[in-house]
Amino acid sequence: MERDGKILLGLRHPDCAYAGSTHHFLAGHCEQESAVSCLVREAQEEAGLAIDPADVELVHLLHVVDRPGGQPRMQLVFRARRWLGEPQLREPDRCVSWAWWPLDALPEPIVPYTRAAVEGIRAGRPYTELGWSRPGSAG
Template identity: 70%
Template sequence: MSENRRTPRPAAPHEARRPEAAQHVIGVHLYLEDEEGRVLLGLRHPDSAYAGRTWHFLAGHCEREPALGCLVREAHEEAGLVIDPADAEYVHAVHLLDGPGSAPRMQLVFRVRRWQGTPEVREPDKCLAWRWWPPDALPDPVVPYTRAAIGGIGAGRLYTEMGWGGR
């Protein structure tokens, strides 16, 4: 048999039982607090594919890269911030199902206490402004899972589920 030919992978037990099984999208989110304890959020562009005109974490999807690599890349691309992955601490995950037919998502939130730079809008087609907000006085509207993650972090919880309807 040629080295380039692969043996087909048998279906995993959960795939055989659940034809609706879907791959999860992995998102990473940056939780930054300034010296006053305010959290950095960006106002999404009105034409954004997701949550236009809504406040949200600096965030992105992993693109065949590790989560911390994605976090570092997105912080620089979106806001001109330079962070060291060694300074990132996992603080929360939101396991999210936005609605029927949507891809399930695992949203990972990392706190970074040291960074270089001042947040600036570097992708004006995606984000209109960066602002610092007290966790107990967030702007309206905020992406619901962003609000849930900030509340979970404040309460010391590591995990939240949303949209699964009791599953």
């Protein structure tokens, strides 16, 4: 979610199982649905935002390993050109606030793949690998 050069980020609840007390963009896991249907559902569930699937475009792909030996994940990052509503705290056990942040001044701490996606999009790169060992590296 982007408007006027700012991105919508939520601050995750401190007791959240993943990335507590860390900033993160709207995201979720697909539940026997298409990726765009998942985005529409998650935006409504997490922030009370209504998005028309026709107003969505794929802007970045990440291939992420969060920790050594962790399960690799492919993450599709979409941009909604339009939506209805203002962000609301719909899942207070997972997110304690929503705020608009300048793209060139992201908050800390932030989920690493969130930062990587924003930086990749701003640089015009369609794809990012994150957390993978590089040939010749020790990790």
